[in-house]
Amino acid sequence: MIYNLIIYLYASAVRLAALFNKKASLMVAGHTEAFNKLKKEIDSPAKYIWFHAASLGEFEQGRPLIEEIRKQYPDYKILQTFFSPSGYEVRKNYKGADIVCYLPFDTPGNAHRFIALAKPCMAFFVKYEFWKNYLVELNRKSIPVYSVSSIFRDNQIFFRWYGASYRNVLKQFTHLFVQNEYSVSLLEKISVRNTTVVGDTRFDRVLEICRQAKELPIVEQFKGNAVTLVAGSSWAPDEDIFIPYFNAHPKMKLIIAPHVIDESHIKEIIGKLDRTVVRYTQATPETVAQADCLIIDCFGLLSSIYRYGEIAYIGGGFGVSIHNTLEAAVYGMPVIFGPNNKKFQEAQDLLACKGGFEILGAQDFNQLMDRFLTDNSFLDKAGKKAGNYVRDNSGALEKIMHEISF
Numbered sequence: 272m273i274y275n276l277i278i279y280l281y282a283s284a285v286r287l288a289a290l291f292n293k294k295a296s297l298m299v300a301g302h303t304e305a306f307n308k309l310k311k312e313i314d315s316p317a318k319y320i321w322f323h324a325a326s327l328g329e330f331e332q333g334r335p336l337i338e339e340i341r342k343q344y345p346d347y348k349i350l351q352t353f354f355s356p357s358g359y360e361v362r363k364n365y366k367g368a369d370i371v372c373y374l375p376f377d378t379p380g381n382a383h384r385f386i387a388l389a390k391p392c393m394a395f396f397v398k399y400e401f402w403k404n405y406l407v408e409l410n411r412k413s414i415p416v417y418s419v420s421s422i423f424r425d426n427q428i429f430f431r432w433y434g435a436s437y438r439n440v441l442k443q444f445t446h447l448f449v450q451n452e453y454s455v456s457l458l459e460k461i462s463v464r465n466t467t468v469v470g471d472t473r474f475d476r477v478l479e480i481c482r483q484a485k486e487l488p489i490v491e492q493f494k495g496n497a498v499t500l501v502a503g504s505s506w507a508p509d510e511d512i513f514i515p516y517f518n519a520h521p522k523m524k525l526i527i528a529p530h531v532i533d534e535s536h537i538k539e540i541i542g543k544l545d546r547t548v549v550r551y552t553q554a555t556p557e558t559v560a561q562a563d564c565l566i567i568d569c570f571g572l573l574s575s576i577y578r579y580g581e582i583a584y585i586g587g588g589f590g591v592s593i594h595n596t597l598e599a600a601v602y603g604m605p606v607i608f609g610p611n612n613k614k615f616q617e618a619q620d621l622l623a624c625k626g627g628f629e630i631l632g633a634q635d636f637n638q639l640m641d642r643f644l645t646d647n648s649f650l651d652k653a654g655k656k657a658g659n660y661v662r663d664n665s666g667a668l669e670k671i672m673h674e675i676s677f
Contacts, residue, residue: 274437282376285299301356302376305372305375319391320392320394323352323353325354329397329399337368340677341367347392349369350391351365352374353372354400393414401418403443417445417447418448420450420473423457448469455468470666471617471664475668477600478661490526490551494524497522501582501583503584504595506529506587506589507539508590510527510529510540514544516636517546529586530586537568550566551565551566551569583605584608593612601661604654606621606627609630625653
């Protein structure tokens with residue numbers, strides 16, 4: 272009862288916010304449209320496998336499984352749902368799924384209606400998706416449902432003294448494919464034993480991205496033979512650290528792929544640079560040959576651009592949290608990031624294996640970069656450790672596919 276009350280209150284708050292907030296407005300409209308979309312697009316005789324991800328990051332964790340199922344079992348159709356506009360708006364035209372839509376709020380009525388329309392033969396909820404009413408409804412209809420790439424911590428509600436009623440949510444899963452042994456031990460304490468440690472599917476995903484990386488002639492011409500730092504998903508506090516160092520070291524080059532790509536931010540970055548800069552969308556072979564800094568002012572290239580660097584700086588560590596370290600590490604390059612990284616297992620592992628480096632400010636960054644630029648052996652070993660970490664932790668996809676009956 273309390274859970275449903277919270278969901279109803281949250282849904283009401285989002286609808287109210289939709290009157291003046293674009294993201295909330297997109298969510299409300301998408302939730303309403305989801306039922307109509309299912310009515311129009313569901314092919315009744317077909318067998319649908321339902322994947323749900325909160326947002327873009329979780330989608331990328333589920334994506335390797337979608338594409339492997341597509342490859343091995345082409346007769347199944349894929350339904351992909353998102354909770355957040357930041358996932359749906361980017362991947363609404365994803366060709367790996369037959370239907371992409373929002374998942375309406377987790378009320379008993381919505382859960383019953385959605386599953387009655389979709390009629391999935393199995394479902395996969397990625398990482399932190401534990402929607403009680405949807406899980407109960409799937410269980411009631413004897414539809415297998417799996418948790419993929421989930422990771423558990425002792426501060427989650429399931430493991431608190433007041434979380435007894437919510438623990439039953441986890442018992443609705445047919446199986447939980449978790450990232451580490453600690454998650455298994457936590458779940459065992461609350462009598463959830465249908466678990467397998469498989470690791471994180473993102474390792475398989477970034478290896479696949481690496482294999483399919485785009486050739487970018489403009490970036491290659493820009494780099495030449497210079498040692499290049501690639502700063503991915505950077506924010507202003509990050510740029511205030513690495514740009515002054517770049518300005519003072521004329522032998523290195525810099526590629527910046529900011530997290531927010533709007534004109535005001537691009538101009539702000541350019542204003543901090545003392546050296547020649549060119550924007551990717553305006554670059555020509557002639558202008559990049561003369562430039563010291565390349566700003567990536569468009570989406571979709573970062574995972575391919577890392578291949579052109581020797582060192583990666585991952586943004587976000589001086590804000591809410593760091594962005595994707597694995598996209599860079601897969602290319603065998605050391606990754607540098609700020610202090611807000613504690614919630615990311617891969618960041619902790621990269622620090623432990625000496626393929627990742629935490630900085631607390633400009634002084635740390637400057638000292639680390641000085642060593643990278645003057646000690647080739649140190650740079651090479653750190654890069655190899657990062658690349659080996661990714662390769663050594665791949666294989667989650669194969670383990671999951673082996674456990675599931677299609």
